[in-house]
Amino acid sequence: MAKHPFHDVAIVGIANSEQARVLAGHDSTTITFQAVHRVLADTGLTPWDIDGVAAGPFSGPLTYYMRNGPAWRSHMAPSIPIILDAASAIATGQCHTVLVAHGSAGIYTERASTAPWTRPANEFVVAYGMFTAAEFALIAQRHMHMHGTTPEQLATVAATIRNNGHAHPDAVYHGRGPFTPDDILASRMVSDPFHLLDCAMTSEGACALILTTRERAQDLPNKPVYILGGACDSFGPSYQHPPAWDLAGPSGRNNGYTGRWAAQKSFAMGELGPTDVDVCEFYDPFSFEIIRQFEAYGFCEEGEGGDFIMDGRIGPGGQFPVTTDGGTMSFSHGGAAVQQLQRVIRGVEQLRGTCATSQVPDAQVAMCSNGGAGALFTDVMLLGTQTP
Amino acid sequence: MSEILQPQSPGIPLPVPTIYSQPYWDGCQIGELRFQRCQDCGAITMDPAPACSACFSENLEWEVSTGLGEVYSCTTVWRPQTPAFTVPYVAVIVTLDEGFWLLANIINCPVDAVHVGMRVQTTFVELSDEITLPYFEPAD
Numbered sequence: 001m002a003k004h005p006f007h008d009v010a011i012v013g014i015a016n017s018e019q020a021r022v023l024a025g026h027d028s029t030t031i032t033f034q035a036v037h038r039v040l041a042d043t044g045l046t047p048w049d050i051d052g053v054a055a056g057p058f059s060g061p062l063t064y065y066m067r068n069g070p071a072w073r074s075h076m077a078p079s080i081p082i083i084l085d086a087a088s089a090i091a092t093g094q095c096h097t098v099l100v101a102h103g104s105a106g107i108y109t110e111r112a113s114t115a116p117w118t119r120p121a122n123e124f125v126v127a128y129g130m131f132t133a134a135e136f137a138l139i140a141q142r143h144m145h146m147h148g149t150t151p152e153q154l155a156t157v158a159a160t161i162r163n164n165g166h167a168h169p170d171a172v173y174h175g176r177g178p179f180t181p182d183d184i185l186a187s188r189m190v191s192d193p194f195h196l197l198d199c200a201m202t203s204e205g206a207c208a209l210i211l212t213t214r215e216r217a218q219d220l221p222n223k224p225v226y227i228l229g230g231a232c233d234s235f236g237p238s239y240q241h242p243p244a245w246d247l248a249g250p251s252g253r254n255n256g257y258t259g260r261w262a263a264q265k266s267f268a269m270g271e272l273g274p275t276d277v278d279v280c281e282f283y284d285p286f287s288f289e290i291i292r293q294f295e296a297y298g299f300c301e302e303g304e305g306g307d308f309i310m311d312g313r314i315g316p317g318g319q320f321p322v323t324t325d326g327g328t329m330s331f332s333h334g335g336a337a338v339q340q341l342q343r344v345i346r347g348v349e350q351l352r353g354t355c356a357t358s359q360v361p362d363a364q365v366a367m368c369s370n371g372g373a374g375a376l377f378t379d380v381m382l383l384g385t386q387t388p
Numbered sequence: 389m390s391e392i393l394q395p396q397s398p399g400i401p402l403p404v405p406t407i408y409s410q411p412y413w414d415g416c417q418i419g420e421l422r423f424q425r426c427q428d429c430g431a432i433t434m435d436p437a438p439a440c441s442a443c444f445s446e447n448l449e450w451e452v453s454t455g456l457g458e459v460y461s462c463t464t465v466w467r468p469q470t471p472a473f474t475v476p477y478v479a480v481i482v483t484l485d486e487g488f489w490l491l492a493n494i495i496n497c498p499v500d501a502v503h504v505g506m507r508v509q510t511t512f513v514e515l516s517d518e519i520t521l522p523y524f525e526p527a528d
Contacts, residue, residue, distance in 0.1 A: 113471065121401060123405060125491060129396070129468060138481055142461040145505075
């Protein structure tokens with residue numbers, strides 16, 4: 001008997017489609033289908049082995065075109081929550097093998113503006129020029145005011161992640177580096193404290209995963225990667241209200257540390273703590289977010305994140321390597337959701353031990369995350385090669 | 389001497405009020421920054437909402453803020469959200485003296501003078517027949 005129902009679920013297939021700044025000839029559907037073909041090839045499964053589909057807006061079309069109905073279908077947003085939804089459906093016997101997929105192409109075409117998914121038209125922010133960089137900057141500035149976190153510390157995060165992407169042959173920004181913190185600080189200011197190179201880029205691409213039962217996973221070709229834990233923290237809708245660090249209710253739990261309670265639940269499910277984590281596949285929309293997450297998840301004390309990430313601790317060979325494919329800053333950032341699933345894909349790749357670059361030797365536990373305090377949510381997953 | 393921050397010009401995207409936020413925007417048109425106070429628990433709710441954000445009561449009444457407050461966080465934006473916006477502009481979260489947060493822009497101030505803790509007051513700029521926007525400026 002598993003100690004938590006998630007432990008009966010394994011990720012057995014992962015794939016990324018082509019990733020590029022612009023994927024000529026593709027739209028979101030065609031690039032998603034490319035990722036689906038690749039993930040089926042990764043597992044040796046056919047569409048008719050799949051009895052659940054979790055692909056956001058593509059759940060219906062995929063089931064229709066694969067003719068794998070009647071199938072379970074997720075209605076969650078295609079990021080960590082959809083993987084947890086799929087795992088829950090498998091663990092509760094609603095289905096046994098779920099295809100997770102998402103893709104985005106041809107959506108961001110008006111380049112004089114920031115990407116459309118970054119600027120929702122809420123009445124209390126729409127007239128003040130807000131977009132994700134400004135939202136996350138208001139969080140970072142508050143932390144810098146409270147704790148003295150420096151632009152150099154932020155730039156160290158960005159240089160580390162961008163160098164991982166520089167080395168990765170499939171990254172959109174492969175070969176663009178290497179970068180020093182000074183290179184980051186020398187790039188033009190977008191929304192202070194964020195320089196251009198402190199920010200995620202935008203690109204196009206798709207990805208897919210396949211989850212199945214522990215039992216079925218034993219007959220498939222890839223080393224199973226188990227879901228040790230996962231949970232989600234939200235403080236409200238993204239980009240509609242002031243992104244205040246201290247936003248809280250009577251619980252006293254504040255938005256500045258969104259993800260802390262999801263992490264605590266995840267660690268409890270997996271009977272683990274921060275020091276058990278071998279690789280940190282943290283979501284990196286902006287450099288400061290990595291510093292915030294190390295504090296939120298309990299890797300270091302509040303206010304100490306800026307010092308914590310220095311001296312090579314988060315780089316290759318460090319104690320807690322972060323975002324090893326280059327993340328949204330360098331690997332890919334396909335839209336509102338694709339790149340969130342890619343954090344989990346990279347975590348699986350690390351635990352399989354098949355990363356072509358930045359492989360963490362003998363990685364057994366990966367921590368993956370989505371979101372950030374500027375967006376009022378953080379989702380967390382823990383992956384492992386073994387379960388408790 | 390750094391640039392003096394200006395309000396945006398007509399042409400930026402403007403708010404579309406809801407049935408529960410309309411009194412807020414009506415207040416802006418006559419130079420009042422309005423907020424909702426719960427008649428059951430006394431807490432303030434902002435942004436305007438159909439229920440109290442402390443006790444979830446629907447028994448909310450409108451009051452008028454002094455418009456005075458302090459910058460809680462700020463960021464100077466150099467890459468406009470869309471070409472409709474003129475840079476630089478400074479996005480701020482202000483803690484009003486009554487205790488609620490408002491997100492807006494700062495004007496009538498040198499761009500490099502804005503800082504966390506700065507005392508500010510509301511000022512209003514008409515951008516269309518329907519919408520007058522609250523901004524903040526350095527307090528007198």
